Amino acid sequence: MxxxxxxxxxxxxxxxxxxxxxxxxxxxxxxxxxxxxxxxxxxxxxxxxxxxxxxxxxxxxxxxxxxxxxxxxxxxxxxxxxxxxxxxxxxxxxxxxxxxxxxxxxxxxxxxxxxxxxxxxxxxxxxxxxxxxxxxxxxxxxxxxxxxxxxxxxxxxxxxxxxxxxxxxxxxxxxxxxxxxxxxxxxxTLHAYLMSIYHEITxxxxxxxxxxxxxxxxWGHIYAVTGMGATHVCTRGVNPDKVVTAIREEDVSFLCAAPAVLNQLIDYYEEHAAPKGQRIEGSAELRSADHSSGQSPREDGETAGAGEPEMMGEKQVRVTTAGSAPPEATIRAVEDRFSWYLKHLYGATETGPLITISDAKRLMTDDNRFEIKKRQGMGVLGTDVRVVDEDGEDVPRDDQTLGEIAVRGNQIMDRYWNKPEATEEAFSDRVEGYYHTGDLATVDENGMIAIRDRKKDIIISGGENISSIELEDTLFDHDAVADAAVIPAPSDEWGETPKAFVVPSNGDPTDPPVSADELTEFTRDRLASYKVVRRIEYVEELPKTATGKTQKYELRQQEWADEDRMIGEG
CATH class of the missing domain: 3.40.50.12780 (ANL, N-terminal domain)
Incomplete structure (x- = not known):
């Protein structure tokens, strides 16, 4: 039936x-x-x-x-x-x-x-x-x-x-x-079913x-949480003090948070719990403590003492983050210091978003659990996730060969509103019938993907997508800007933040006609607050191809030279 x-x-x-x-x-x-x-x-x-x-x-x-x-x-x-x-x-x-x-x-x-x-x-x-x-x-x-x-x-x-x-x-x-x-x-509906399964909603x-x-x-939780008969606790934005209070007073068992939000909560914990000047590093050991007591185990085996924030109520807290993985120190703090259980998923607006998850308990050991949780993970039920080369062929499972993530599943979008050409391109670029994410990844021997770079120049700051094209167009509106290229730059707070390389109209990067601060204010007046270009570097020229296209890849390599990878944690 x-x-x-x-x-x-x-x-x-x-x-x-x-x-x-x-x-x-x-x-x-x-x-x-x-x-x-x-x-x-x-x-x-x-x-x-x-x-x-x-x-x-x-x-x-x-x-x-x-x-x-x-x-x-x-x-x-x-x-x-x-x-x-x-x-x-x-x-x-x-x-x-x-x-x-x-x-x-x-x-x-x-x-x-x-x-x-x-x-x-x-x-x-x-x-x-x-x-x-x-x-x-x-x-x-x-x-x-x-x-x-x-x-x-x-x-x-x-x-x-x-x-x-x-x-x-x-x-x-x-x-x-x-x-x-x-x-x-x-x-x-099918995406909400998947969320209920993989987030273990009851x-x-x-x-x-x-x-x-x-x-x-x-992420489909307006459906999944409702359909399961669970309780919604609403908020007006993210305030760490109110989040911690709500977790304790409402006995919260589940939340989702971008890496930037997790970092805010860690900073809050450090301010209220850690000895002055001491950073939370977490513990490499898997916890076996009984979390049903409502007490938060610490690395020294003691429960939270006077003046320390309880990061959970009576229930065990589960938290899901998405996209670019948090750094290992963040995962350690959340799991070992807060006593929460962290899951990491991956997807896009076009995919529901859930298409992969790193919560592969049977593959985890004491030695590799953080490495697995940092990966974007394996495809969820009923979802065909592939990493393909330029010819649409699957890359080898060597965790070295880059390919684009393409996906097919019941949770994928129907189409773009009034944009048939964009829809056709999204579903037919390398592999016919698959949505092409634009993210470049490798695949390990277990079939778990890890994003290494981006096909397009997307900046993900604090979980928000920002178009580098939009920011460049805004900068070009200023008379003192002759040329500009915007790329994602590493940010401890947001994972990534926009940075502009600007060729001034007078050609002299040491004495431009407008200061970097003035140019930042120019963007602030024209863009949403999270899109403001706060980092500006004046240069004599931008790297170009023979046909005159800006080689942003070179700028990204320069900016991320001291980082482990060329994407952030936003």
């Missing part, structure tokens, strides 16, 4: 079986059961329908991980409307492009970010504007709580098919304008939202 895979079934499953159990701990302290969560989603669906929203219409959500994102997303999807989450770190011009490109019909925007939408609302096709605090927002906005209160719970739910688009996730524009990644009910889990919900629908 075959039944369609529909994402709204995740909420239905939870309220059918866990209706009276806690579903959400809100950022304002409010708590909602699954019955209450479901009712608020129903009411938002009814309100949208009364405002003309129909199946297939796009509904955007701009929100920093509050309960409103979950309610708005499921409310919209119950109408068959396409959930379109927005990165809250962008600027008004970015939103103008995305809202126009997607043809967004309605938007919920958190009060902290609504002003960025208000600035461009006359330039976009959007007609319905909802926020969670109208008194804090200029312009004509409807109040979310008032809207759901007045709407009632009745709405007409259309018939939905699993191959229909239900979300559009916009990439960060690593090769020009952002691309809308279209995902169907089927791809979202109904007694408490999930802390440190990972942005806009990132591929929170």
């Amino acid at each position: 075959e039944t369609p895979l529909i994402v709204t079934d995740f909420l239905e499953q939870a309220r059918d079986y866990y209706g009276e159990q806690e579903a959400i701990v809100g950022t304002d302290g409010d708590r909602f059961t699954y019955a209450e969560f479901g009712e608020r989603a129903d009411r938002f669906a009814a309100a949208l329908q009364k405002r003309g929203i129909e199946k297939g219409d796009r509904v955007a959500v701009l929100d920093p991980n509050t309960q409103y994102h979950l309610e708005a997303a499921f409310g919209a999807m119950q109408l068959g409307a396409v959930h379109t989450p927005l990165n809250y770190r962008l600027e008004p011009d970015d939103y103008e492009y995305i809202l126009s490109d997607a043809g967004v019909d309605a938007i919920f925007a958190d009060y902290e970010y609504a002003e960025k939408i208000e600035a461009i609302r006359d330039e976009v096709p959007t007609e319905t504007f909802v926020t969670n605090d109208t008194e804090s927002v200029d312009g004509e906005w409807e109040d979310f709580d008032a809207v759901v209160s007045a709407a009632g719970t009745e709405f007409e739910q259309p018939e939905m098919a699993e191959d229909e688009i239900i979300t559009i996730n916009y990439t960060s524009g690593t090769t020009g304008d952002p691309k809308g990644v279209c995902r169907t009910h089927r791809t979202e 109904d007694d889990d408490t999930y802390l939202w440190t990972l942005p919900m806009f990132h591929v629908n929170g």
